[in-house]
Structures are given as structure tokens and as C-alpha cells.
Amino acid sequence: xxxxxxxxxxxxxLDSRPVxxxxxxxLVAYEEAVEAMExxxxxxxxxxxxxxxxxxxxxxxxxxxxxxxxxxVQPDRFPVFATGRGGEYTxxxxxxxxxxxxxxxxxxxQDVRAFVAALEEVVIRTLDMMNVRGERREDRVGVWVRxxxxxxxxxxxxxxxxxxxLGIRLRKWVTFxxxxxxxxxxxxxxxxxxxxxxxxxxVTSLVDLGLPVMMADVDIRLRAAFETVFGETVNxx
Numbered sequence: 001x002x003x004x005x006x007x008x009x010x011x012x013x014l015d016s017r018p019v020x021x022x023x024x025x026x027l028v029a030y031e032e033a034v035e036a037m038e039x040x041x042x043x044x045x046x047x048x049x050x051x052x053x054x055x056x057x058x059x060x061x062x063x064x065x066x067x068x069x070x071x072x073v074q075p076d077r078f079p080v081f082a083t084g085r086g087g088e089y090t091x092x093x094x095x096x097x098x099x100x101x102x103x104x105x106x107x108x109x110q111d112v113r114a115f116v117a118a119l120e121e122v123v124i125r126t127l128d129m130m131n132v133r134g135e136r137r138e139d140r141v142g143v144w145v146r147x148x149x150x151x152x153x154x155x156x157x158x159x160x161x162x163x164x165x166l167g168i169r170l171r172k173w174v175t176f177x178x179x180x181x182x183x184x185x186x187x188x189x190x191x192x193x194x195x196x197x198x199x200x201x202x203v204t205s206l207v208d209l210g211l212p213v214m215m216a217d218v219d220i221r222l223r224a225a226f227e228t229v230f231g232e233t234v235n236x237x
């Protein structure tokens with residue numbers, strides 16, 4: 001079954017509490033984020049409330065469990081962190097909204113593939129609210145935007161750019177890591193890696209597509225889209 005054919009709804013059981021919604025102030029060091037996620041995932045596995053944590057990082061590269069060393073083109077450009085999430089090399093930096101999604105799939109659906117499709121759906125619905133058509137591709141995880149104004153690919157297909165990346169990990173059916181959506185990062189910073197191991201396609205952002213949106217405006221739409229797929233959220237005190 002294709003991901004587009006999966007049921008995207010990942011609503012929790014009726015007696016579940018709302019997902020906590022947290023937005024970090026300033027740039028969050030990657031090590032700090034990982035340590036915080038480890039604590040939160042352990043608490044959620046013991047029955048604690050689920051969490052979505054929105055952050056921005058200083059410029060850095062992360063290597064997923066499938067990362068190929070040859071895809072790190074400029075190893076000395078930014079700090080590089082090995083991480084337990086799935087996927088290959090990704091870039092994080094200012095102007096990119098990273099959403100760390102910590103949910104207990106035992107309270108929802110114990111289906112990892114459906115969870116990935118649901119995260120993609122959150123991004124697609126977020127973009128749709130800004131009149132951007134994001135699409136999934138069965139052979140590559142993430143969300144893509146067609147670029148008809150660019151030269152076609154060598155095989156004659158229309159050019160496409162990646163606007164959002166996904167990488168997840170599960171422990172005791174609790175998810176962590178998540179997604180990154182390019183709002184207005186420095187796209188040149190992606191040049192130090194082969195993003196997600198895919199060299200045939202480019203990378204774009206909302207601002208690159210001609211939408212000078214603020215991060216706070218994107219956050220509002222991201223939250224609304226998340227609630228349609230995963231259910232109610234509540235501001236963290």
C-alpha cells in the first residue's frame with residue numbers, strides 16, 4: 001500500500017489528555033534538545049503527557065542511522081552530530097522550524113509507516129494554508145514542491161525541491177525527533193551535505209518560494225494542521 005493510500009488520522013484514544021505544545025525562545029543547542037527529548041520520552045512512556053516542541057537550532061548537520069560518510073561534503077563547515085533518528089544527513093539552522101514530536105503510539109495507532117505519512121500530512125496541510133502545494137513521494141520521505149520555472153531534470157522530469165525533511169525514532173512506541181520545515185534558512189548552508197542522500201533535487205523554503213512569512217505565522221498554521229491529524233493540543237504552562 002502506498003503512503004498516499006494510508007489513513008492519515010492518528011487521533012488518540014478518547015480518554016487521552018491533550019498534547020503539550022511548547023515553543024522555545026531563541027536558538028536551542030542540539031545537545032540540549034536531545035537530552036530534553038530523552039527525558040520527555042522516558043516520562044511519556046511511563047504515562048506522562050505527550051509533547052510537541054518547536055525549536056530553531058544554530059547551524060549544524062545531523063547524521064541519521066543511514067548516513068553515508070561521502071554525503072558530508074564539507075565536514076568542517078558546521079558541527080556534525082550523530083543521532084539515532086532514521087534517515088541520512090540533514091541541516092538545521094536559524095529560519096528553519098524544527099518540530100520534535102513526542103507521541104505515544106500505544107494511545108493512537110501502533111503503525112510507524114502511518115505515523116510518517118501523518119507527519120507528512122501535517123506539513124502538506126500547513127503549506128496548503130499558505131497556498132503552497134506540498135507533495136509526498138513514495139521513493140523519498142519528506143515533502144516536495146514542484147518547480148516548473150527551473151530547468152527540467154536530466155531525465156526530462158519537472159524539477160522539484162524539498163521543503164521539509166522527516167526523521168523519527170521510537171522507544172517503547174514513543175516517538176521522538178520529527179520534522180523540519182524550511183521557512184527562511186540560509187539555503188547555501190545545505191551545500192555542505194547531500195541532503196538526505198538525494199543529489200538530484202534541490203532545497204527550497206517558503207521565502208524562496210516568494211512567501212515572506214514570519215515564523216510565528218507558520219507556527220499557528222502548523223499547530224492547526226497538527227490538530228486535524230493528531231488531535232487537541234494545549235499550551236504548556
